Amino acid sequence: MGKVIAITGASSGMGAATARYLAARGDQVVLGARGADRLAAVTERIVAAGGEAAQAVIDVTRRADLARLVALAGERFGRLDVLVSNAGAMPIGPIDDLAVDDWERMVDVNIKGVLYGIAAALPVFRAQGTGHFITIASTAARKTVPGQSVYSCTKAAVVALSDGLRQELAGAIRVTVILPGFTDTDFVAHVKDEALRAQLEQAGAKFAMSPEAIAQAIGYAIDQPAGVNVGEIVVRSTAQP
Numbered sequence: 001m002g003k004v005i006a007i008t009g010a011s012s013g014m015g016a017a018t019a020r021y022l023a024a025r026g027d028q029v030v031l032g033a034r035g036a037d038r039l040a041a042v043t044e045r046i047v048a049a050g051g052e053a054a055q056a057v058i059d060v061t062r063r064a065d066l067a068r069l070v071a072l073a074g075e076r077f078g079r080l081d082v083l084v085s086n087a088g089a090m091p092i093g094p095i096d097d098l099a100v101d102d103w104e105r106m107v108d109v110n111i112k113g114v115l116y117g118i119a120a121a122l123p124v125f126r127a128q129g130t131g132h133f134i135t136i137a138s139t140a141a142r143k144t145v146p147g148q149s150v151y152s153c154t155k156a157a158v159v160a161l162s163d164g165l166r167q168e169l170a171g172a173i174r175v176t177v178i179l180p181g182f183t184d185t186d187f188v189a190h191v192k193d194e195a196l197r198a199q200l201e202q203a204g205a206k207f208a209m210s211p212e213a214i215a216q217a218i219g220y221a222i223d224q225p226a227g228v229n230v231g232e233i234v235v236r237s238t239a240q241p
């Protein structure tokens with residue numbers, strides 16, 4: 001509590017839930033996403049509830065935008081304690097569709113977006129002598145199903161990157177990777193393949209959990225004493241196999 005926390009993909013879903021949860025307990029949050037109106041709505045709700053929030057319209061596929069988000073944390077709140085790399089894209093579909101543009105988008109947002117966040121925040125964390133990277137992967141990193149090969153591959157990359165980062169930064173800087181199971185957010189609505197979207201909607205109705213569960217997992221990782229690093233958290237609804 002009382003930390004300065006930047007969150008990418010904060011305009012909806014887990015990012016917005018995390019921003020609201022952390023601000024409500026007294027953290028200062030710095031929100032980033034592309035959708036200016038949705039982002040402003042999240043920020044306004046936090047401020048109206050008595051929380052402290054700043055926002056920047058950013059696209060995580062642009063390195064300079066992550067630098068801007070990190071700089072905003074310094075300008076508004078004097079430091080950056082935690083970067084939550086949550087923004088993600090899931091335009092899934094069968095490999096046979098050869099939707100190469102969608103593959104590139106998943107690589108650009110889900111992998112390069114996280115790397116650009118590291119590039120922006122690591123010099124700040126090094127200068128402060130403390131910091132915490134939290135990355136949002138997925139249980140899809142562990143269990144690949146047909147239609148999700150490229151998405152799974154990007155999330156497996158986030159797990160590998162986070163573990164490598166944790167080892168390289170051991171000492172003052174913490175690294176946590178969170179692997180959410182099926183979560184009730186806007187994600188499924190963005191899946192273009194109709195058959196896959198219908199499958200996901202059915203699965204979601206059976207076992208999607210609330211995004212607040214991920215917000216609380218993030219809070220748990222942040223709340224550990226300075227010498228303790230929660231490396232990985234896997235969170236699923238009890239109904240998800």
Ligand SMILES: NC(=O)c1ccc[n+]([C@@H]2O[C@H](COP(=O)([O-])OP(=O)(O)OC[C@H]3O[C@@H](n4cnc5c(N)ncnc54)[C@H](OP(=O)(O)O)[C@@H]3O)[C@@H](O)[C@H]2O)c1
Nearest residue numbers: 009011012013014034035059060087088138182183185186
């Ligand atoms: N929902 C699930 O079942 C599930 C399960 C496991 C993991 N995840 C992961 O959880 C994370 C959050 O997803 P969600 O479920 O909360 O879905 P969501 O509601 O669709 O949120 C995705 C967020 O990412 C932002 N975003 C997308 N592309 C971006 C870009 N290029 N630059 C900046 N922001 C961008 C979106 O905002 P704008 O469109 O405004 O930019 C939005 O705020 C993702 O990394 C996802 O892979 C989701």
